[in-house]
Amino acid sequence: MTLLFHASDLHFGAEDSAALAWFAQEVSRQQPDAVIITGDLTMRARSAEFAAAQTWLSALGRPVLIEPGNHDLPYFNPVRRIWRPYGRVMRLQEQLHEGVMLDNVHLVSLRTTARAQLRLNWSKGRVGKRALHEALLALQDADHATRLRIVLTHHPLIEAETQSSGRTRGGRTALEAIRGAGANAVLSGHVHDPFDLSVETPAGEIRLIGAGTLSERVRATRPSFNRLQVSEGSLDAQVCAME
Structure with missing residues (x-):
């Protein structure tokens, strides 16, 4: 069991200190095999925000x-955003x-962020050809017999x-392609509310x-995370919301 x-x-x-403390307590109590964060560690990609995230995640x-x-991605530095958009988050990873x-x-990672887009709202998702190609190659490396294949994205x-x-x-094109390559599930964030869908x-x-959010920027759901249990090729998902 994983x-x-x-x-x-x-x-x-813009973090919720109480929610972070609650999550850390649950990690200490249940000792998951790994913690998965599907994006937006920071609010504005400032150095101090990444440092705070690193301290908390390491603990x-x-x-x-x-x-x-x-x-x-860099918010105030357009040069860094274009030339080294993922430098800080990748070093942290x-x-x-x-x-x-x-x-x-x-x-398997499938990047849905972009340093620039041909639309006004760059916060929305985009799956590029290179990102999809790399994800498909990574899916092919999985052991078909014993492993559940899960793709990680930020945007749904x-x-x-x-x-x-x-x-x-x-x-939609990416979803069909990764399913064709054997993916069983996709984990994402961005919308700050949990959901669990089966799509044909x-x-x-x-x-x-x-997953929901552990920040002050809640929407319909209180701060929450998903508890995922994998056993014998099946995936059980439970939303855990802070009371």
Whole structure:
């Protein structure tokens, strides 16, 4: 059995200290095999916000896997945004993921953020050809017999009827492609409300699971995370909301 905690949208700079303390207590109590954060560690990608996120994530004492969110790309520095948009979040990922061993799960990144887009709202999702190609190659490396294949994104690939929207360009195409490559589920964030959907594609059914937020920027749901248990090829997902 593999236990994963899936959280998203911590938004250091607008974090909820009580929610973070509650989550850390649950990590200490249940000792998940890994913590997955599907983006938006920070509010404005400031150095101080990344430093605060690093301190808190390191103190969890568990392997952490991070998928970049749109808020993690440089906000005030256009040169860094164009030339090194993922530098800080990738350095943080390298420091935190050491030691993760997931015998029953194969995790694959699918980037849905973009340094620039041909629309006014750059916060929304986009799946580029290169990002999709890399995800498909990574899915092929999974052991078909023993591993559940889970793709990590920041934006929902299709709309999940939440208050906020991902509006992910290329999302439906990507969803069908990753299902065809054997993906069983997609974990995402961005919309700040949890959801759990089963979607039919030409290649079969795939599950879409979204996490809420641990920040002050709540919408319809109180601060929450998802508790994911993988056993014998099946995935059980439970939303854990702070009282």
